[in-house]
Amino acid sequence: MSELINGKTLDHLYPVRCDELNCFIKYLSHKAIDGKSVELERELMKLTSNVISRLFMSKRCSEKDGESDDITKIVTEIAEIVGKFNLSDYIWFCKNLDLQGFEKKSKDIRRRFDALLETIITDHLVTRKQETRESRDLLDILLHISEDESMEIKLTRENIKVFILDILVAGTDTSAISIEWALAELINHPNIMKKAVEEIDKVIGKNRLIQESDISNLPYLQAIVKESLRLHPTVPRIQRISKQDGTVGGYHIPANTTALINVWSLDRDPTHWERPFEFMPERFKGTQLDVRGQHFHLLPFGSGRRTCPGISLGLLMVHVTLGAMIQCFEWKEGENGNLATVDMEEGIGITLPKANPLVCVPVARLDPIPLLA
Numbered sequence: 085m086s087e088l089i090n091g092k093t094l095d096h097l098y099p100v101r102c103d104e105l106n107c108f109i110k111y112l113s114h115k116a117i118d119g120k121s122v123e124l125e126r127e128l129m130k131l132t133s134n135v136i137s138r139l140f141m142s143k144r145c146s147e148k149d150g151e152s153d154d155i156t157k158i159v160t161e162i163a164e165i166v167g168k169f170n171l172s173d174y175i176w177f178c179k180n181l182d183l184q185g186f187e188k189k190s191k192d193i194r195r196r197f198d199a200l201l202e203t204i205i206t207d208h209l210v211t212r213k214q215e216t217r218e219s220r221d222l223l224d225i226l227l228h229i230s231e232d233e234s235m236e237i238k239l240t241r242e243n244i245k246v247f248i249l250d251i252l253v254a255g256t257d258t259s260a261i262s263i264e265w266a267l268a269e270l271i272n273h274p275n276i277m278k279k280a281v282e283e284i285d286k287v288i289g290k291n292r293l294i295q296e297s298d299i300s301n302l303p304y305l306q307a308i309v310k311e312s313l314r315l316h317p318t319v320p321r322i323q324r325i326s327k328q329d330g331t332v333g334g335y336h337i338p339a340n341t342t343a344l345i346n347v348w349s350l351d352r353d354p355t356h357w358e359r360p361f362e363f364m365p366e367r368f369k370g371t372q373l374d375v376r377g378q379h380f381h382l383l384p385f386g387s388g389r390r391t392c393p394g395i396s397l398g399l400l401m402v403h404v405t406l407g408a409m410i411q412c413f414e415w416k417e418g419e420n421g422n423l424a425t426v427d428m429e430e431g432i433g434i435t436l437p438k439a440n441p442l443v444c445v446p447v448a449r450l451d452p453i454p455l456l457a
Contacts, residue, residue: 097222119445124267137252139221162249171183293452299400304365308365317347326340413448416447
């Protein structure tokens with residue numbers, strides 16, 4: 085948190101995020117010109133994967149250069165296997181039996197990812213010796229920390245690999261899913277969409293694209309993101325292990341007990357939320373409620389020492405991407421743009437995706453290409 089994803093580092097790597105957003109808006113603009121539909125979950129996944137991959141390794145996941153393409157495949161495979169039901173986890177006499185082949189597949193994924201990261205790290209080390217320059221990505225920063233003999237805790241190469249894996253897996257689909265849910269809610273609530281667009285036009289105008297620095301001046305957009313994260317937390321439950329015996333709600337909780345916090349239920353608790361099942365961004369108007377773990381009935385990123393370390397990066401991506409999408413385009417639901425509403429059924433998984441991916445036809449409300457200059 086202090087060295088890797090702090091404000092200074094995020095500012096230094098702002099051009100990467102800006103470049104990927106511009107590429108995404110250009111892609112949507114071409115689709116709008118052709119009148120073709122877009123499966124937004126897939127395209128948003130490409131956007132977030134490219135951003136995180138470039139932040140860490142200066143490589144785009146969507147590039148077909150072998151390495152970058154392998155990164156995308158490995159991250160997808162990890163997300164799939166983590167979300168599957170493992171019989172050996174629940175039936176004690178099966179714990180040493182790989183009945184479903186998950187252990188074999190996990191070892192294969194680890195071997196491939198390890199070999200891939202070894203190549204990338206070696207290339208970075210060679211480049212660092214040949215060039216005298218500031219860190220160009222987060223892997224450079226990690227390698228610099230690992231070489232610092234004054235560090236209290238030595239950062240090993242294995243630590244670096246695991247950290248990169250954690251961020252790639254945790255930071256790609258979560259941001260993409262958050263944007264997809266928010267846009268789906270706006271399509272189903274055209275009056276709220278209209279207010280959001282009016283705010284953006286008033287604050288930013290129609291002569292430039294929304295930027296990250298504009299977010300603080302767009303309180304209604306912030307409220308929309310908060311309300312979407314309340315109704316559709318990308319991680320619907322938080323898992324923790326108790327460090328010592330304790331009592332919660334009259335129940336004795338022994339040490340080393342796995343506890344599951346039902347974030348989805350807290351977000352819909354009528355004790356804390358008026359009309360909890362309705363999408364109402366106005367509920368955040370004039371309040372100090374935020375999503376950073378200080379209010380225990382709104383915990384999309386967790387709380388305390390184990391809160392999501394990428395919260396600042398994630399919120400920047402969600403706000404600016406959603407803002408750009410509604411600033412530049414109107415959205416017509418369905419393959420042909422002929423559906424009246426979006427199906428809001430929830431899918432099953434360790435994250436909370438839509439059961440049916442959002443497919444829309446973008447219609448340009450202003451020409452975005454000149455705004456990207």
